[in-house]
Amino acid sequence: MANYLFVTCQSGMEPLVKSDYLLQVPEARLAFSRRGLVTFKLPDSAAGIAGFEPRSILARTFGTSLAHVKVPTEAHEAEQLGEQNDQRWGAKEFGESMRDEERFSDSTVTKHLIEATVSQVIGNRLGPWDGAHLWVRDGLLPATNSSRQPGREPAIGWEKFVSRLTAALQAAALVPPGVRCNQNADFGQRILDLCLLEPSQIFIGQHEVRRSHQRWSGGVIPLVPTTVPPISRAYFKIREAVSWAGLHLRPGQTCVEIGSAPGGSCQWLLEQDLRVIGIDPADIDPVIATHPNFTHIRRRGREVRRQEIKNCDWLLSDANLPPNYVLDTIADLVSHPSIKPKGLVLTLKLPDTKLLEHWQVWQSRVADWGFPNIRGRQLIFNRQEVCLVATRS
Ligand SMILES: C[S@@+](CC[C@H](N)C(=O)[O-])C[C@H]1O[C@@H](n2cnc3c(N)ncnc32)[C@H](O)[C@@H]1O
Incomplete structure (x- = not known):
């Protein structure tokens, strides 16, 4: 079976991540990619991704790429979500669509997306995992000093979506009961990676934590509340x-x-x-x-x-x-x-x-x-x- 690697990066850095990796592993081939997320087909000789860790300083985190699911969006639902035809989503549109909790979390498309994701993950037969990381592909540059964080969309609909998806993963015994999604993982743990690419599309991957940044969901260090406002980024x-x-x-x-x-x-x-x-x-x-x-x-x-x-x-x-x-x-x-x-x-x-x-x-x-x-x-x-x-x- 072919092995695929996923790498996340700052939005806009994909071409460099691709060229860096093809220099490092010339036999690799470009596969599926979106802003903030690039995947590669590894050489046939690869047994898993061990030994194929990206060395690029632009790589935020990496793991095994497994699948991606996209659910059909009926015209009226696409409209409800703000989706326009097949247009790819920018971070701004993402944020906008999720800012309205009812429209994003409670839409039929989102319900179908959660069901399709869970059944795809079950079909991969690689679980259960010690935890799950769920993040939004990057589209944002960090704001000066704000709580807005790239790779973690803090829009209102997001938390509800995360908890619904977590509940569905737990109900299918894919992650242990009581484990909160997006907790920092420990070294050695196996983590299911889910990246929301568009409101109707999720990327699925997994990784074993071997590097400090692999403990964080999508390689994004979690924010901590500060007692006083930070002076600068x-x-x-x-x-x-x-x-x-x-x-x-x-x-x-x-x-x-x-x-x-x-x-x-x-x-x-x-x-x-x-x-x-x-x-x-x-x-x-x-x-x-x-x-x-x-x-x-x-x-x-x-x-x-x-x-x-x-x-x-x-x-x-x-x-x-x-x-x-x-x-x-x-x-x-x-x-x-x-x-x-x-x-x-x-x-x-x-x-x-x-x-x-x-x-x-x-x-x-x-x-x-x-x-x-x-x-x-x-x-x-x-x-x-x-x-x-x-x-x-
Ligand atoms: C990005 S800001 C630094 C932000 C700062 N580290 C913070 O924590 O808020 C860049 C700073 O570099 C300073 N700078 C530019 N040239 C410099 C130099 N030759 N020596 C020292 N500071 C310099 C500028 O005055 C500016 O305040």
């Missing part, structure tokens, strides 16, 4: 980078961030009881600027005196500068014996995705500074940028 970015890369930031350690205004990531780091030095010519939000564990150096990264940041534990950059400029700045700092951070978290801006062709070169540069462990990921909270994390051990 960078609040979520740093939280995601630390969690994904498994960095051990400890209370009392010192983090230096180049490009720290207005202060979202500093806010998160201060919440973790770290000492934070923010380097930025721009103003820092007063809540951060007056925090006792925060120091603002109002200068450009290149103008910092090494003395001011000596003995820092972590060095971060989120400056909106070209990647090579960022790397030159960091190289200059870490070449000094008094600046020996345990790790680096660098946002590399990509005004043009062609810049990603230099990824290997960037990686080698960072490795040469004494950071052999390097990982990259386009975070859920990254826009046109990627995150590079490097550690010494």
Whole structure:
């Protein structure tokens, strides 16, 4: 039986995910794809997807692709759902259709979709699973600081839909009773993946959790409620980078961030009881600027005196500068014996995705500074940028 791999990514990155993967596994073939979700037919010699993990930094998560179901939409129901002929859905239309709970959750199309999904999953004979992840294919870029999260449509109809589908999976003994859909999975667990492609279409896959981001539904780190409003999107970015890369930031350690205004990531780091030095010519939000564990150096990264940041534990950059400029700045700092951070978290801006062709070169540069462990990921909270994390051990 042929094996298929699915990979999820930020909306718009599909062509790059495809070309990256075909470079990695030239014998693979493109199969079904939609915005935010790409599948590949693996070579006939493949026994499952083991050994075929995508290495692309644009891959959010991956697993075995099993099937997709689409239920017919009668003209009047399609109209009710807002669907227009066979037109593919953009994120906006998705959100709109699901914002009306009655129209989405209670429609006949949705009822049929749940039934068809469950019977397809039963027919695949691969269950039961330890849990299920159900997400909406990506179509959204992360909003500045909001609860709107790509890959997780928070529209009103969504929760009702998730609970109905979960109940149907539980009734068919495909997932254990009492397991909530979209819980973070544990390493080693087998998860049923369901991605809503359109209001009348679901993709079905599965995965065994081997990587940190495979614990999250659709590879999307769950949001947590914040006690105070996050100052910027960078609040979520740093939280995601630390969690994904498994960095051990400890209370009392010192983090230096180049490009720290207005202060979202500093806010998160201060919440973790770290000492934070923010380097930025721009103003820092007063809540951060007056925090006792925060120091603002109002200068450009290149103008910092090494003395001011000596003995820092972590060095971060989120400056909106070209990647090579960022790397030159960091190289200059870490070449000094008094600046020996345990790790680096660098946002590399990509005004043009062609810049990603230099990824290997960037990686080698960072490795040469004494950071052999390097990982990259386009975070859920990254826009046109990627995150590079490097550690010494
Ligand atoms: C995306 S914002 C950073 C967001 C910030 N990390 C946060 O947590 O809110 C980019 C910042 O880079 C700063 N920047 C641009 N060039 C810089 C440089 N040469 N050195 C330091 N900061 C720089 C800008 O002033 C801007 O505040």
